[in-house]
Structure formats: structure tokens, C-alpha cells
Amino acid sequence: MRQPAGRSARRSGGERKPREERWAELIEVATRVFYEKGYDAASLQDIADRLGMLKGSLYYYIQSKEDLLFDVISAVHKEGLAVVRARAGTPGDPLQRLRNVIVGHVEHTCQNLVQTTVFLHELSALPPERRTEVLGNEHAYQGVFRDLIELAQKEGLVRADLDPRLAALSVLGSTNWVYRWFRPGGEFTAEQIAAELAEMAIRGIASTE
Amino acid sequence: MRQPAGRSARRSGGERKPREERWAELIEVATRVFYEKGYDAASLQDIADRLGMLKGSLYYYIQSKEDLLFDVISAVHKEGLAVVRARAGTPGDPLQRLRNVIVGHVEHTCQNLVQTTVFLHELSALPPERRTEVLGNEHAYQGVFRDLIELAQKEGLVRADLDPRLAALSVLGSTNWVYRWFRPGGEFTAEQIAAELAEMAIRGIASTE
DNA sequence: ACCGCTACCAAACGGCCGTTAGACGATGAT
DNA sequence: ATCATCGTCTAACGGCCGTTTGGTAGCGGT
Incomplete structure (x- = not known):
């Protein structure tokens, strides 16, 4: 024995990292674990293990497990909303803009499949109060689609x-459902899917001249 | 005290019922609890409480908690599949039949909102093996839609x-999404929704003459 | 040389989980 | 009157859960 004996040899694999960096890792790992197991079935133990720390140590960064879900969900929601809002504000007639919005929405979904899945699937695990805190008081996402259609x-x-x-709910349905079946490297590319879904959606609601 | 004292006065509220009747109640209650809390967050304690029995007593009827989820899910899936298959087999051209299928599918969803929600939301809580046991080896539901569209x-x-x-995935998306926003007694009736979604779906894929 | 802070560890907490074992009262058949 | 069976209770099991408390090594600033 050349170590000071006993307790000191047991320094576990824990690397020490600056707060910001660890926080990013934490969110990333939590997202993946929630994706794989679902929020309720996932444990802080799982998350801590992948970070190489003890579950109690997570409380240096969070106040509760629910905080993690909330942060994951609100981040991806905010990002996705920015995408569709940006596309809704482009020039062109409302139907062209709607097509643009749909394409952006679907591509964002496919390119952020894990986060989007957690958002869409685990939103119901948040208590109602924090749920509406994420969605905005009257369904911001839905509003973008509905307003364009109305226009x-x-x-x-x-x-x-x-x-x-x-009509908005129909379009949101077909596009949001994508997280259920899209797989990167699979049969269709994100761009194909986005374009085809947009085409079907618009033909479905357009007036026949 | 006129009861034989002590232990005997504590007969709890437990009614004794024949097996079949209790089994039906059990499935019904389990469905509701899974609907309200999600499968993982729901406990056998919750279910037993609503039945007026102890959680241990549930094992007279089941081998595991997972059995309950499986039974709930496979029942509603089987039922829904029967509905769409029946409608797919009616006379008329394939597009008329597809409309019929969509209407039936949506109405069945709305009329069995709780079961359908558990099916669509908690399917992922089943281990892969039992999941495919429910869905059939290649997505029977999806096949009905795809075959009609191909035809x-x-x-x-x-x-x-x-x-x-x-196209099938698009239609399934807009129709399956209904469980997320339909509420009985709300803005739209099941029949309205079914008819409108079918109209949009068919216009979305139909050839322009 | 000392201090204070930062990022983590160590160890426990009460509580609920799914599951099992055995006992038991009521019911219906013999 | 006896007896098997059925539906439920009683009581526990080990295990994992989210969370809390109190420490502590190492570093940067002074």
C-alpha cells in the first residue's frame, strides 16, 4: 500500500468540471435518458451514472428531478417556436408561408429527434402549471398555423x-406524428418528408379553383 | 362492543365479487389510472384503492403490473383494427373506402378516448417483444391505410x-393526433372532426383531374 | 501561508414500489 | 355436517426512489 491508505484510494472516476460545462452535459444526458426510458421510469441514478457522479451531487445543479424535465422541454419548445415564427414572417402569400412553416417544423423535428420526442411525449408528466408555462397561455405553436390558415x-x-x-390541428397532427416513425438514415430523408407532408397538407386545405 | 371484538370489527369495505365481474372492473379502473397518471407513475396501490381492495389482492388476477397494461392496450388495438378493417372491406372505390376508414378510425378514437390514449401513449412502456405482439409483425393498422392508398x-x-x-403516415398522424386535443362536449363533435379530417386527408392525396 | 469558494463525495433519510406467502371467512356442492 | 374452493386480507420482503445533510479536496486570490 502506498496510498495514504483506505479512504483515499477510493477516489472514484469523478472528473471535476466548471459549472457551465457540466450543466450542458447534464441537460444532454438527461434528455437522452428521458428519451430512452421515459421520464417516470428514468432515475437520477441513471443520469448520475452516465455523468460519472453520484445522484446526490446532481442537487448542486438542480432543485428537483422535475426541473430537468422542464428545462429540457422548454428549451426545445422555444427553439422550435422560433423556427416556425421566423418562417411565418417571410414574404409571400399565406399559403406559401404555411408551406415554409411546415417544412421548417418537420425538419427541425427530424434534426432534433431526441429532444422533440421528450417534449411531445413527456409534456404530460409536467404538472399543469409548468405545462402551460412552457406552451404559453394559448398554444403558441398552434396559433402560428391557425393564423396563417385563417389569413x-x-x-x-x-x-x-x-x-x-x-385545419391547424390536422396539419400539426401529421407533422408532429413524425417523431414516432422518422429514423435518421432510414427510408426517407428529413427534407423529403418535410416537402411531401407540406404538399399534402396544403392540397388538403386549398380552395379548388 | 357487540362485535366479537378487535380484529373482526375491522372488516374493511371490500366487497366480494365473482371473478369475471371483478376482472372487468380491474381493467376498467387500470385503464383510467394509466390514463390519468401514466403507466410508470401509476401504482398498483392506486388501482387497488379504487377497487376497494389491497394491492396484494390484485395478484389473484394478474401475474404482474405489465400484464394490466398489455391487456388494456391489446384490447383497444384489436377493437380499433376491427373497425378500420371492416370499413376497408365495404364496397366502393378505394378512395371512398379510405374516407370510410378514416371516419371510423377517428370516431372510434373519440368514443374510446381513454383507452386510445393509453394505447398511443403507453405503448412505449411495453418491452419491445410485447409491443410487436400487439401491433402485429408489420404494423397492421398502417397497412390498412397504405394498401388502400396504393390501390x-x-x-x-x-x-x-x-x-x-x-401518405399513410401523414393520414395516420392527423387522425391519431386527435387523442391529444379532442374533448367530449367540446368545440367539435366526433362526427364533425372525423368528416373534416377525412376530407382534408383525401384532398391532400387525390390526383387533380 | 492562509482563506474561501467551487464542485463534488459519503452516507443516510423516510417512503413507496412490485411482489410473495400464508391465513381465513364466506359460499356452494356433496 | 363436511369440505373444497374462491376471493380477499394480513403482513411482510428487498429494493430503489428522490432528497437532504455535512463534509472535503483542490484551486485562485490575497
């Missing part, structure tokens, strides 16, 4: 007998 | 440049 309808580009809210 | 395409009713698999 297009006023310009005669969309069937007059269609309820814009229902 | 319609061969008859020139659907755009030739469209991949039937992608």
Missing part, C-alpha cells in the same frame, strides 16, 4: 367552409 | 408521384 382563407386561398382551428 | 393510386385516383407509405 389564407380570407384571401380565398383556403376553402371557405373549413374551420381554421381544425 | 387508389393504381386506379389513378391518387397522385402518381406520392409514396403510399408516406
Whole structure:
């Protein structure tokens, strides 16, 4: 024995890192674990293990397990919302912009599959209060789609007998469902999917001239 | 004290019922609890409480908690599949039949909202083996939609440049998403939703004449 | 040389989890 | 009257959960 004996030889694999860096790792690892096991089935033990630290040490960074889910979810939601809002504000008629929005939304989903899956699947694990804190008081995401459809309808580009809210929910359905079946390197590319879904969605609501 | 004293007065609220009846109650209660809390967050304690029995007593009916989820899920899946298959087999051209299928699928979803939600949301909580045992080896549900679309395409009713698999996934997306926002007694009736979603889906894929 | 802070460890906490074993009262058949 | 069976209770099991408390090594600043 050449170590000071006993307790000191047992320094575990724990690297020491600056706060910011560890925080980024933590969010990344938590996202992946939530993705693989689901929020409720995932344990802080799982997350700590992958970071090479003890689960108690996580509390240096968080106040509760729920905080992790909240941060993961609100980050990806904020990002996705920025994408669609940016595309909704481009020039062109409302239907062209809607196509643009759909393409951006689907591509963002495919390129951030893990985060998006956690967002869409585990949102219901958040208590109602924090859920609406994420979504905004009246479903910001849905609003972008609905407003564009409503606008297009006023310009005669969309069937007059269609309820814009229902149309928005239909489009959001087909696009959000993508997280269920898209796999990178699979049968279709993200761009193919985005373009085809947009085409179907727009044909589905456009007025027949 | 007129009871034989002590232990005997403590007969809890437990009613004794025949096996079949209790089994039906058990499935019903389990479905609701899984719906409200999610499978992982739900406990056998929750379920036993609502049945007025102890959690240990549940093992007279099941071998494991997972059995409950499996039974709930496979029941509603089987039922829904029967609905769409029946409608797929009606007379008419493939596009008419597809409309019929979509309407049936959406109405079944709305009329069995709790079961459908558990099915769609908690399917991922089943181990892969039992998951495919439910879905059938190659996604029976998806197949019904895809086959009809493929058939319609061969008859020139659907755009030739469209991949039937992608089209099926688009339709399944908009229709399956319904469980996320439909509420009985809300803004729209199940029949409205079914009809409108079917209309949009079919216009989205139909060939322009 | 000392201090204070930062990033973690060590060890425990109460609590609930799914699951099992054995006992037991009521019921219905013999 | 006896007896098997059925549906449930009682009581525990080991195990993992999220969370808390109190330490402590190492570093940068002074």
C-alpha cells in the first residue's frame, strides 16, 4: 500500500468540471435518458451514472428531478417556436408561408429527434402549471398555423367552409406524428418528408379553383 | 362492543365479487389510472384503492403490473383494427373506402378516448417483444391505410408521384393526433372532426383531374 | 501561508414500489 | 355436517426512489 491508505484510494472516476460545462452535459444526458426510458421510469441514478457522479451531487445543479424535465422541454419548445415564427414572417402569400412553416417544423423535428420526442411525449408528466408555462397561455405553436390558415382563407386561398382551428390541428397532427416513425438514415430523408407532408397538407386545405 | 371484538370489527369495505365481474372492473379502473397518471407513475396501490381492495389482492388476477397494461392496450388495438378493417372491406372505390376508414378510425378514437390514449401513449412502456405482439409483425393498422392508398393510386385516383407509405403516415398522424386535443362536449363533435379530417386527408392525396 | 469558494463525495433519510406467502371467512356442492 | 374452493386480507420482503445533510479536496486570490 502506498496510498495514504483506505479512504483515499477510493477516489472514484469523478472528473471535476466548471459549472457551465457540466450543466450542458447534464441537460444532454438527461434528455437522452428521458428519451430512452421515459421520464417516470428514468432515475437520477441513471443520469448520475452516465455523468460519472453520484445522484446526490446532481442537487448542486438542480432543485428537483422535475426541473430537468422542464428545462429540457422548454428549451426545445422555444427553439422550435422560433423556427416556425421566423418562417411565418417571410414574404409571400399565406399559403406559401404555411408551406415554409411546415417544412421548417418537420425538419427541425427530424434534426432534433431526441429532444422533440421528450417534449411531445413527456409534456404530460409536467404538472399543469409548468405545462402551460412552457406552451404559453394559448398554444403558441398552434396559433402560428391557425393564423396563417385563417389569413389564407380570407384571401380565398383556403376553402371557405373549413374551420381554421381544425385545419391547424390536422396539419400539426401529421407533422408532429413524425417523431414516432422518422429514423435518421432510414427510408426517407428529413427534407423529403418535410416537402411531401407540406404538399399534402396544403392540397388538403386549398380552395379548388 | 357487540362485535366479537378487535380484529373482526375491522372488516374493511371490500366487497366480494365473482371473478369475471371483478376482472372487468380491474381493467376498467387500470385503464383510467394509466390514463390519468401514466403507466410508470401509476401504482398498483392506486388501482387497488379504487377497487376497494389491497394491492396484494390484485395478484389473484394478474401475474404482474405489465400484464394490466398489455391487456388494456391489446384490447383497444384489436377493437380499433376491427373497425378500420371492416370499413376497408365495404364496397366502393378505394378512395371512398379510405374516407370510410378514416371516419371510423377517428370516431372510434373519440368514443374510446381513454383507452386510445393509453394505447398511443403507453405503448412505449411495453418491452419491445410485447409491443410487436400487439401491433402485429408489420404494423397492421398502417397497412390498412397504405394498401388502400396504393390501390387508389393504381386506379389513378391518387397522385402518381406520392409514396403510399408516406401518405399513410401523414393520414395516420392527423387522425391519431386527435387523442391529444379532442374533448367530449367540446368545440367539435366526433362526427364533425372525423368528416373534416377525412376530407382534408383525401384532398391532400387525390390526383387533380 | 492562509482563506474561501467551487464542485463534488459519503452516507443516510423516510417512503413507496412490485411482489410473495400464508391465513381465513364466506359460499356452494356433496 | 363436511369440505373444497374462491376471493380477499394480513403482513411482510428487498429494493430503489428522490432528497437532504455535512463534509472535503483542490484551486485562485490575497
